[in-house]
Amino acid sequence: MSYMKYAPRRAALLAGISIATLTIAGQASAQDAASMPQEATAEEGNAIVVTGVRASLSSAQSIKRNSDVIVDSIVAEDIGKLPDRNVAEALQRIPGIQVQRQYGEGSSVAIRGLTQVRTELNGRDIFTASGANQLSLEDIPSELLAGIDVYKNPSADQIEDQLSGTINFRTRKPFDFDGFKAAATLTQSHFDLVDKFKPSASLLLSDRWDTGIGEIGVLASMSYQKTAFRQDTISTEPFYTLDPSNESDAAVLATLGRTGQATTLPHGTGIGQVFGDRRRLGMDFAVQWRPSDTLELTAEVFRSDYKFRLDDYSFFAYTSTSAIIPQPGAPFSYADNGDFQSGTFIDLPIGDNTSAQTRRSKTTDYSLNLKWEPTANLTVRADGQYVDATTRNLRSIFGLNGTADTLYQDISGSVPVVNITASNGLANVATYNSAFYLDNLNESKASDKVGRLDAEYRFDGGILSSIKAGVRYGDRRNKTIDTGYRYTGLSSIPTQLETVNLDDFFRGDADLFGDIIAFQRGIIQNYQQTLDVLGIDGPPAYVQSGTNQQRQKSYAGYATAFFKTDPVDGNVGVRVVRTNLDVSGYYQQTPIIIGDDGTETTGPTVFNPIAVSQSYTSVLPSLNLRVHLADDLQLRFAAAKNIARPSFTQLNPSLTLTEPGSAQQDQVHTASGGNPNLKPMKSDNLDVSLEWYFSRTGSLTAAAFYKRIKNYIQTAVSTRTVTFDNGNSYDYEVTSYNNVATGKVKGVELAYQQFFDFLPGPLSGLGMQANFTYVDSKAPSPATAGPVTNVPLELLSKYNYNLVGIYELGGVSARVAYNWRSKYVVTTAGNGTGNLPIFNKPFGQLDASITYNVTPEFALTVDGVNLANARRSTYFGIDTRPRDVVVNDRRISLTARITY
Known part of the structure; x- marks a missing residue:
């Protein structure tokens, strides 16, 4: 496997190869490169044949060296063998990419600090029906992919809406192979924290034939993956600074002996244990x-079907915005700034929840592509696509409420x-005085109809080498229906409870409070039960007011000129895009109704419709230059303008407010x-890179980039007082989005790769890949006062590096990979944070794998993820206010792979 710059033109990339020849193929598109035969043919006498990981590394270097634009790629070393079984975790090895994790797995990525990532399948739109405008990376089985391309600075012929970059997933085609091809994998994985085994399997069959109507190829591929997880979390939130002008806060300061001193106290803490x-x-x-x-005509149907399920226990003690009462005389400690560090509180509410969630x-994706070369100089492509996507979500929460005698933190x-x-014990039902139930269902359905026509004319001589132009039309729709959260106050506490033993919580490293009682997991996992x-x-009903819709039509045209004059080559172009957008939804309020028997249920919803339309035109020029300074040294420069449209979720005008129950x-x-x-x-984008190729498998590259972003979209929280029709009023912390004035991102990427073939004997199998990324960004914080007024962009770490040790010799191939990133902002504002950003502390993860090729057709692989049992931690604005500490599973897998 290799991580490399991938040339969308002038490249002979062998998708899914284990054997490669280092040649330069003339100008070719990304689709051309991805669909070339598995074994390329060089000119007679010029072929250099290598195998395995070396093939990927050598091809990577050759393609990077001869590319027109700046693109990084991951190529499957063999069929069904990306270096990481999770797509997002494979992408994290590329310079400039940082991964976000959800329940132990990579789920999304940021490119050069920006999360506005465009996702494509074979150069076309692909997305999950969730309003996010992109594909959820955790949905895709990695075994279906031949490779992944990451475009970092666009050229005019690339589709817009890629502020940070484009991730293009490439599948295999039957013409990639010389004839019949069969491959299969079988994997068994163990997840240690949840202590479960889960299987995975994949199968690929492909063949091609010469017939009376021309050559025909057929390929079918299938992948099935199951994984399990457990996540343990200890939380502290929210924090409030005591106000001496407030009578209640002044009394707390007096109890603490802190009158006249700045003091901040947490108003709650809790634990959560998630299984899924x-x-x-x-x-x-x-x-x-x-x-x-x-x-040549290519028709393809690609289908991704993803199921996610979790259930959990959570137990917490907190007072929300109400004052928390210190225990008189108990010892307390504080940080130098007055932030609470330890102490004991009394008489505070506790909550005990059992919940379930499914998605x-x-x-x-249905696609049809036609490639026609009417003359040796002209290539015409016509492309049609239809995407049909659905997502269904369920959330089900049972809760108990009671009162604790003391809380020590x-x-x-x-x-x-x-x-x-608590006087009766936390595992005693007598400790709890009320119970309630919440449930919510929602469904999203999205579609995309796309038509595209491109033509490229190549000149036989002169500075101008080719001209490429095209048009594209897209019509994307998204509709979501939502029941809103239904609240049911229970007249009595059910008997279907169980005792939960927390002895092994946090791998036994946590100092907790013993057992708790909770609603039975076996029941909460089944919604109807x-x-x-x-x-x-029955479940809550979908109502008109729970509907929101978005429709986006785009009309694009572009022209790009490619030129070459010693020692400079490159391209210059412009893309013009017209966007028409319509969104609609409802503002709604749902009150609580008290029945004759005192039970509480949600009442009829009062709603008002909202509809907004927008239209705008974007002109997006681009320039890519390359200067050949020497045979092994070259300099690149790229400049471009780009846009990223708000996601459908961010544009959704609906706001649902349900009155809280007692x-x-x-x-x-x-x-x-x-x-x-x-x-x-x-965004205005500038890139410059210097690349030195000192051997067949050795390179050292440096890149610098700068992005100036207008109208950057940021999360913001505002407090609203809401009065329901029954006259009851409550304060709600409402999370929404706004356009801040300007954001800036700048940084540097360094990358090195080499196999140490010059070493003697077995040491000649050693190799290394290493990269480092520095990204600096700044945007206004939603906070207008307090310790944090400026923050980096969300989900951006200033420092990120990868160290990958490789060994390949004979039938053995091994890899040890460590990925580390510095702190980053999870969100610029969160509920209960005092409008402070939430930061994730620095995080590193160690993964490894080893493969033994028993025969040329049969291989065994053992791989491990999160081998060092890394913990993730977050904090509110400043590190003396911790929020979450999280542990996840280690995963060990054994894979058998057969290729014929």
Whole structure:
């Protein structure tokens, strides 16, 4: 496997290769490069043949050296063998990419500090129906992919809407192979924290034939993956600074002996233990027909079917915005700035929840491509695509409420100490005085109809080498229906409870409060059974007010000129895009109704419709230059303008407010909604890179980049007082989005790769890949006062590096990879943070794998993820206010791979 710059033109990349020849193929598109035969043919006598990881590394270097634009790639060393089994985690090895994790797996990425990433499948749109405008990376089985390309600075012929870059997933085609091809993998994985085994398998069959109507190829590929996880979390939130002008706060300061001193106290703490699993089912079917040497048609159906499920226990003690009462006379400690570090509180509410969540996402991509070469100088492509995507979500929460006698906290160490006591014990039902149930269902359906026509004319001589022009039309729709959260206050506490033993929580490293009692996991996992046990008559109904819709039409045209004059070559072009956008939804309020028997249920919703339309035109020029300073040294320069449209989720105008029930009075009341008036983000991009190729498998490169972003979209939280029709008023912390004035991103990437073939004997199998990224950014914080007024852009680490040690000799191939990133902003504002940003502390993860080729057709691989049991931690604005500490599974897998 290699991580490399991938040339979308002038490249002979062998998708999914294990044997490569280092040649330069003339100008070719990314689709051309990805669909070339598995074994390329060099000119007679000029072929240099290498195998395995060396083939990937050598091809990477050759392609990077001869590319027109700046692109990094990952290529599967063999069929069904990306270096990491999770797509996002494979991408994190590329310079400039940082991965976000969800329940132990990589789920999304930022490119050069920006999360506005465009996702494509074979150069076309691909997305998950969730309003995010991109594909959820955790949905895709990696075994279906031949490679992944990451475009960092666009050229005019690339589709817009890629502020940070474009990730293009490439699948295999039947014409990639000389004839019949079969490959299969079988994997068994163990996840140590949840202590479960889960299987995975994949199968590829492909063949091609000469017929009376031309050459025909057929390929079918399928992948099935199951994974499990457990995540343990200790949380501290929210923090509030005591106000001496407030009578209640003044009394607390007096009790603490802190009158006249700045003092900040947390108003709660808790633990969560999440159990879950994922299932990925992917299918790819492709047919190619070449009736003549000048005409080729490709039809493909790609389907991703993803299931996600979790259930959890959570136990917490907190007072929300109400004052928290210190225990008189108990010792307290503080940081130098007055932030709480340890102490004991009394008489505070406790919550004991059991919940479940499911998501199922299906995306089907139908595409038809025609490539026609009417003359030796002209190539015409016509492309049609239809995407059908659906997502269904369910959230189900059972809660108990009671009162704790004492809460002792010590947050000064790496693992917070949490001790909660109640006179009857936390595992005694008598400790709890009320119970409630919440459920919510929502469904999203999205589609995309795309047509595209491109033509390229190549000149036989002169400075101008070719001209490429094209047009594209896209019509994307998204519709979401949502029941809103239904609240059901229970008249009594159910008997279907169980004792939860927390002895092994946090791998036994946590100082906790012993056992708790909770609603049975075996019931909460089954939604219908939960409703039956609680006596609830069916799921909540979808109502008109729970609907929001978005429709986006785009009309694009571009022209690009490619030129070459010694020692400079490159391209210059412009793309013009017209966007028409319509969004609609509802502002709604749902009150609580108290029945004759005192039970509380949600009442009829009052709603008002909202509809907003926008239209705008974007002119996006681009320039890519390369200067050949010497045979092994070259300098690149790129400049471009780009846009990133707000996601459908960010534009959603709907806001749903449900009145809290009596059992929720002590909680922070929250809501979230979009902003239909958001503008597209605009960026001016500059890139420069210097590349030195000192051997066949050795290179050292440096790149610098700068992005100036207007209308950057940022998360913001505002407090709103909401009055319902029954006259009750509550404060809600509402999360939404706005366009800040300007954001700036600049940085440097360094990359090195080499196999140490010059070493003697077995040491000649050693190799190394290393890269380092520095990204600096700044944007205004939503906070107007306090310790943090400026923050980096969300999900951006200033420093990031990868160290990958490789060994390949004979039938053995091994790899040890360590990825590290510095602190980053999770969100610029969060509920209960006092409008402070939430930071994730520095994080590093160690992964490894070893493969033994038993025969040329059969190999065994053992790989491990999170081998060092890394912990993730977050904090509010400043590190004396910790938020979460999280541990996840280690995963060990054994894979058998057969290729014929």
